[in-house]
Amino acid sequence: xxxxxxxxxxxxxxxxxxxxxxxxxxxxxxxxxxxxxxxxxxxxxxxxxxxxxxxxxxxxxxxxxxxxxxxxxxxxxxxxxxxxxxxxxxxxxxxxxxxxxxxxxxxxxxxxxxxxxxxxxxxxxxxxxxxxxxxxxxxxxxxxxxxxxxxxxxxxxxxxxxxxxxxxxxxxxxxxxxxxxxxxxxxxxxxxxxxxxxxxxxxxxxxxxxxxxxxxxxxxxxxxxxxxxxxxxxxxxxxxxxxxxxxxxxxxxxxxxxxxxxxxxxxxxxxxxxxxxxxxxxxxxxxxxxxxxxxxxxxxxxxxxxxxxxxxxxxxxxxxxxxxxxxxxxxxxxxxxxxxxxxxxxxxxxxxxxxxxxxxxxxxxxxxxxxxxx
Numbered sequence: 001x002x003x004x005x006x007x008x009x010x011x012x013x014x015x016x017x018x019x020x021x022x023x024x025x026x027x028x029x030x031x032x033x034x035x036x037x038x039x040x041x042x043x044x045x046x047x048x049x050x051x052x053x054x055x056x057x058x059x060x061x062x063x064x065x066x067x068x069x070x071x072x073x074x075x076x077x078x079x080x081x082x083x084x085x086x087x088x089x090x091x092x093x094x095x096x097x098x099x100x101x102x103x104x105x106x107x108x109x110x111x112x113x114x115x116x117x118x119x120x121x122x123x124x125x126x127x128x129x130x131x132x133x134x135x136x137x138x139x140x141x142x143x144x145x146x147x148x149x150x151x152x153x154x155x156x157x158x159x160x161x162x163x164x165x166x167x168x169x170x171x172x173x174x175x176x177x178x179x180x181x182x183x184x185x186x187x188x189x190x191x192x193x194x195x196x197x198x199x200x201x202x203x204x205x206x207x208x209x210x211x212x213x214x215x216x217x218x219x220x221x222x223x224x225x226x227x228x229x230x231x232x233x234x235x236x237x238x239x240x241x242x243x244x245x246x247x248x249x250x251x252x253x254x255x256x257x258x259x260x261x262x263x264x265x266x267x268x269x270x271x272x273x274x275x276x277x278x279x280x281x282x283x284x285x286x287x288x289x290x291x292x293x294x295x296x297x298x299x300x301x302x303x304x305x306x307x308x309x310x311x312x313x314x315x316x317x318x319x320x321x322x323x324x325x326x327x328x329x330x331x332x333x334x335x336x337x338x339x340x341x342x343x344x345x346x347x348x349x350x351x352x353x354x355x356x357x358x359x360x361x362x363x364x365x366x367x368x369x370x371x372x373x374x
Contacts, residue, residue: 002099007120010088010097011340014114019059020095021048021066022116023087024106025074041074044109051111062092063111070109073098084123088115102127102148110332118339122300122351129202130230132248133193135209135217136237137182140189143244144200150245154192156185186213190220197225204228204255206248208235230255260356263297267367275373280364281306285315285334287368288341289323295348295369298335299357302365306334315341335366 013020025041045067052060066089077085077100084101101123110116127146134141142154193205205221205228207214214232221229231251235244270277276294278287281304287293306317311326315337319328331337342349347368352360360367 002120002124004124007117007124008344010115010120011117011344013088013095015090015093016113018090018092019055019063019111019113020115021063021070021087021089022108022110022112023070023085023089024108024119025085026104026106027077027083027085040107041071044107045071048109048111058092062090065091069096086120110336114337114340116336116340117343118336121339121343121349125349125351129200130204130206130248130252131193131196131200131202132206132208132244133189133217134235134237134239134244135186135189135207135213137213138185139237140185140192141237141244142189142193142196143241143248144196144202145241145245145248147249150241152241153196156189156192182216186217187220190217190222190225194222194225197222197228202228204230204252206230206251207232208244208247209237210234257354257356260297260350260352260354261359263295263350263369264352264356264359264363264367267297267363267369270369271363271367276370277367278370279367281334281338281366282317284364284366284368285317285338286322287370287374288338288345289314289316290374291345292370292372292374293342293345293347293368294371295350296339296342297350297352297360297367297369298339299360299365300351300353301357303333303335306331306337308334308337338366 048067049063052063055063070087070089073087074085084103084105086099086101086105088097089095103123103126105119105123108116108119127148129144129146132143132145134143138157140154140156141152144151144153205225207217207229209217211234218226218229233247233251235247267277267279271279278284284296285306306315307319307328308315308331309321309324309326309328312321312324314321314323315334316322316328317334320326321328339349
């Protein structure tokens with residue numbers, strides 16, 4: 001799909017002279033070239049060109065070339081691909097990036113001096129890797145998974161002798177040998193899990209198996225992994241990768257709702273005390289410009305206009321710029337820019353869905369927990 005490094009490069013892409021087309025479009029494999037779908041695409045293109053009277057002749061040509069190329073691409077891809085399509089284009093600078101997305105996105109077409117990255121950032125958030133370790137006494141299976149798929153990365157076998165029923169000293173010695181082999185097996189599995197984390201840096205860790213073994217295994221995990229341990233659950237060693245994926249994602253979805261709820265509770269408390277919280281678009285933008293934001297919370301469908309300074313590039317909701325006093329330009333959706341800037345500042349971003357949206361709406365549909373007070 002794409003990784004954080006690619007998104008960072010795209011999010012940093014800005015051209016004050018030329019215009020960039022950011023295009024998102026939902027696809028359905030085998031979709032015929034129906035009149036309704038064609039009209040929808042044409043309408044997007046026409047709306048994007050509505051502001052061309054304000055463009056230079058070079059910008060008009062560049063955008064026209066980009067849109068023609070995008071239109072041809074959609075006609076080809078919609079009969080071959082299922083999911084979503086993202087394109088970033090600027091023929092004046094030879095920018096042409098095409099991404100096939102696992103989920104549908106858009107339809108959206110933005111023509112701006114900067115890329116529009118929010119749908120990609122949301123998708124990256126949804127498809128971050130989880131790791132599930134299925135642990136037994138002599139075998140362990142390690143899975144990497146997200147909503148798009150599951151991959152079994154390791155299947156570890158260790159020679160662990162069975163229990164010995166003979167009594168006396170011999171049994172005690174045999175039991176110590178058995179326990180020692182189990183310990184080495186669990187340590188090896190923990191080491192393998194940490195190696196995978198160093199390679200992929202998955203978001204959350206889940207451990208499945210019997211309660212006794214799971215508890216023992218957790219003790220051998222590196223502290224970085226214990227910090228990411230999100231849950232444990234019983235599961236048979238013979239379970240299929242699909243079963244592991246479904247169970248993990250079900251628990252992860254429930255946990256996401258809980259994490260969002262707890263974050264909103266914390267935000268409400270911090271705003272009430274006036275310390276490390278900002279609620280509403282104006283206060284959130286102000287905190288972001290000062291580098292204070294630790295975690296950004298935003299309702300998944302929230303958008304609002306705003307301004308961007310033509311001199312220092314700061315986001316704001318007024319003219320002139322409150323930071324340098326220069327004039328500002330109007331932004332169709334300043335939340336798009338807030339999300340991109342938060343991403344570039346390595347803030348944690350939570351796109352709030354479900355029942356928690358109404359609770360965050362009470363705080364302005366957007367807010368931030370802060371690193372330090374302003």
